Amino acid sequence: MSLKQFISDQSRRMAARSPWIYRINAGSCNGCDVECATTALIPRYDVERLGCQYCGSPRHADIVLVTGPLTARVKDSVLRVFDEVPDPKVTVAVGVCPISGGIFRDGYAVLAPLSKYIPVDVNVPGCAPRPQAIIEGIAQAIEIWRQRL
Amino acid sequence: MNFIKTLIQNLVSGPSTVSYPFGPAWTPDNFRGRIDFKLASCTACRACEQVCAPGAIRFDKTPEGLRFMMWHNTCVFCGLCEHYCPTDAIRQTTDWHMAHPVKDEFGMAIRETIVYVNCTGCNAKTLSSAPNPVGVEPPFTPEEIEQQRNLCPACRKKALAERGAVS
Structure with missing residues (x-):
């Protein structure tokens, strides 16, 4: 096994344990x-027990949480930022707004559902979902993330 | 030396983190969660469709009857449908385990049909919905509800008048 192959395998094994x-x-x-x-x-809900950490740059991210109904005004920015997240990535739609539009459904300034523009992997319905529900969604996203690596 | 007291307290009581993904999570008793629908109690008054702010509840006329549809992914858990339901047909449970992979998205709905029957009084086609209990004194007995279910609106009125109910 070449050194390059070894480093690649090891980094993949480690990355599966700590998605950002x-x-x-x-x-x-x-x-x-x-x-x-x-x-x-x-500390009460501590998502970092699952090995996750919030990061400040889309270029470091593995799991993307999207909130909000994708308004017409932020659509271009959201798509640009989403494209900066390196593949493979897992997308989680948090709340009913990105899933269906929720209370803003069919509004003139709202482009929901988000899945028309971005491939979404996990839905977490709720308005707003309670922290445990978000943790549940992230746990499902981590399972998908491990399969994709 | 107060910190020693706090330190000992923390050592005894353990971490404050809830154990959720690895253990059960606490849920308040009056938590507003997933909607539950009981077809047998529905009066087909469509009040829930009227008050549903995001439009998650819809009634459709189908050849078989009146179809009730409710999308969990659009519901905002405001509880208005439960508040305005004259019977206990629609109510909110404390279930919040609703995160799901996208492939299950279209299964996150309630689809129930209130079927058409022929009225036992006049043989007209009518919906087999439960009778509206509002203002009925004394309240309906379960047998009366089953009897009313198979009557058309006109025959229901007649039966209520014969019963001597104030409506």
């Missing part, structure tokens, strides 16, 4: 963002 999370706000009301922040920052 990036959060995109696609015009959310901030409710789901608060719950996402709660999931990560408050």
